[in-house]
Amino acid sequence: MKGNNFLMLFLRVTSVAMLCLLIAAKAFAFDLKVPKPSDPAHNHKIALLKLVVQHAPEHNINLVEIPTGNRRYQISLIDTGDLDLMWAPKNNELEQQMRAVQVALDQDVLGVTGLIVRKSDVGRFSALSNINQLKSLKAGVQKASVTRRILEAHNFTAVSTLRGSFAHMLDGGRFDYYLTPIFKAQTVVDRWAAQENIEDVMVHPDVLIKLPLTSYFYVRKDNQRLASIITDALHNAIESGDFEALLKQSHEYKAAEVYLNNQNQTIFDVTGSI
Template sequence: MKVFNTFFLVFFIALSLPAYSQDIKIRNIDGSKEKLAFDILSLALKKTRPDVTFSPSNESFNEARLIEEVISRNIDIIWAGASPEKEMKMLPIRIPILKGLLGHRIFIIRNEDKERFSSIKTMNELKSFTAGQGRFWGDTKVLKSAGIPVISTIKYENLFYMLEGGRFDYFPRAIHEPWVEVDSRPELDLAIDNNVLIIYPFPLYFFVNKSNQDLHDDIYSGLEIAIKDGSFDKLFFNHPMIKDALEKSRLKDRVIFRLDNPHLHDKTPFDRKEFWLDISEL
């Protein structure tokens, strides 16, 4: 009877344990943005799975391959810019993990054009200039929908040389991106415009496999807890990349143009103001 009771107790405990693995397979962590996204993921999941561990991939994949890795369950979670296509293939956690920062865009320009850009005051004046973008980037559609002239290319690196060569006039970048990009290409006579800021909704989400509802729910709940208890904002605004970007970009001192993003899912949480960056509160 004692052996039976011991067996029953072990069996009951086993049934009480979570059915999911505590080890989460993630993409590789390469660069400040990826490190911040991972830190936010870790913060959220440790609110709901205190014993969680993470196993980063040893390989570096492009976004299309990362999506396939999630679908095939070789990777449990990725983070990527929102789009209807991704939200059909995977299960999104619809809380923008960078507070919509990717939709705050300032420009890399030719050094000789600083004065031309400093005089822009209206949308019509901005539309007299041509932007350069990646052909398949989600925000390329946003600019085109707003009537902004765009020239695109497949290769990211080409954009810097096309800009210097006069193929287009400016390269819109998220506010944490342009300084490193310009400084790492001293052979090109490029600069960062100090006048214009474009803002449009463009969330970066966590995505999991469509069948992994438990992981989705635990991440969502953990993010909600972190936002409510203040630990999310503490992590976000104290991250060196964010602090440096906000200090250098001087968002409040710029001419702001707000664009719609008609390419987002109708479940995008626009009504949750606490999810989004409000530059008036900086």
């Protein structure tokens, strides 16, 4: 009888220990090292990460913001373990290096693109009736950008450069319009006026381009565990409605909404992806 009692006690203790190990394997505390935004436009990504912390209750996640440089430097920090995560537009080349957490962070806001044009050309753009007419005009775009790849893949006429002032190039007629996400288009125009004395350009009030752009969180290629935690937390936030509510509070969404709510707006939709 004593032997049976001992065996039962041993099995009970062993079961409890195994359960504790399983719980510990699933739930753990850790610092999540992320880029500290140098541009207020990226504050929404930090707010999203706080939402991840909130919607991953089985983990005790401490968000740590690390001052970083450009995207290339961030990738190097992730490779060395000094950074755990970054965010960037969807990019096939980047996805070869990193593991993408494939939950779109912007709900198409990033892909709604404004046209900065010369004031004298506003009527010219308002008269466009199909996307092929737009493709025949010259777009100014950053050479290293995903936007340039999308435009060229869809037979747009693109003028790209790594150096030089896009403000002066547009004003001087090197291209017909400059593309930038609509949520920051007016900020770009204001900056050109203040810093480069270019005042004969404006955001076209009635024409937008919708590009197949979205942004993801990226982690190190072999960090499947972190990717799964973030994925699950984002899906929880979406299901609860917190994700959409946060998006609609963001500066980006409110700035885009001004243009999207314009009843006279023409949106040229570029479908497909790279």
